Amino acid sequence: MATSNSHRAPGRAITPLRHSGRALRGTGGAAVLGTVLLGSAFAGGTAQAAPAVPASTPAVASPAAAPAAPTPAKALHSSKKLRWGSQGSSVEKLQSALNKEGASLAVDGKFGKLTHGAVKDYQRDNGLQVDGVVGPETRGSLNGGASVGGAGTSVPTQGASSSSSSGEAIVDAARTQIGASYSWGSSKPGVSFDCSGLTQYAYKQVGIDLPRTSGQQVAAATQISKSEAQPGDIVVWPGHMGIYAGGDKVVDAGRSPGAVTERTIWGNPTFITFR
Incomplete structure (x- = not known):
């Protein structure tokens, strides 16, 4: 009769590995069957997941230098x-x-x-x-x-010499009409002028177009003192005006003496300029 051997080999008992039929999950989601780690490696007895491969990082273009702001025209x-x-x-x-x-x-x-x-x-x-x-x-x-x-x-x-030469030319143009008669509203070279007709005519000879009436000319010009006045500027009285000839003289078309003349400035006029 055979007898069962109830003796075990000396040493540590061996526990058979049993398959539970269900996979366990270890660290990092690696499958573990029993005590065997699949798809992972042990490091110091601890299961570690394999490092993820970093996705390729697209190259970041350095920002282009902002264009300089254009200078306003x-x-x-x-x-x-x-x-x-x-x-x-x-x-x-x-x-x-x-x-x-x-x-x-x-x-x-x-x-x-x-x-x-x-x-x-x-x-x-x-x-x-x-x-x-x-x-x-x-x-x-x-x-x-x-x-x-x-x-x-x-x-x-504009240089002073240029301004001076044009001023003298204005005076000379006014002087060419000395002797023409006075006529209100008239501007007929060699024939007749009123005061603002003469100033408009003299300025036009140097390429400067003035408005027609004395009031418009005063409004368009700049008032100056007598010490600032230069030949070619305009001398103004209430309702009258003439070309400043320098010194204390004016060339004007006046009701009295009824003609274009060059004469001494009187009273307390104001001075205007188109310089």
Whole structure:
């Protein structure tokens, strides 16, 4: 009769591995069957998940340098004063600049009543001297405060010699009409003039168009003191005017003596200029 061997080999008992039929989950989600780790490795007795492979990082383009802000274009480039009677492309640019500020002007290059009024409105709205003349301050304001000659550049104003020569030419033109009779509302060279007809005629000979009446001429000009007056400027009395000839003289078409004459200034007139 066979006897069962109830003796066991000496040493530690061996427990058979049993399959539970169900996979367990270890650290990092690796499948463990019994005590065997599948798809992982032991490190120091602890199961660790394999490091994830980093996704390729797309290259980040460095931001492009922002383009420099463009310098605002200047509305007016000419250093010449613009006033009632001025004409040409500079006046066209002035009219366009005023239209951008809310005016409604025809861009015709003629500085007349409407342009004169628009300049005064702009000067009033921007705290400038309200004289209707586009000089350095008004021009600089229309240019956004920029210097008329460009960045870091200034443009000199019309030279004194040029102003002096044109002034003398105005006086000479007025003198050519000495002897013409006085006639209200007239402007007929060699025949007859009234006071503002003579001043308009003399200025036109040097390319400056003035408005017709004495009141319009006063409104379009800049008042100055007698010490600032130069030959070619205008001497003004209530209801009368003439061309300043220098010293204490004026060339004018007066009711008395009824003709164009050169004579000594009288009373306390004011002086205006279109320089």
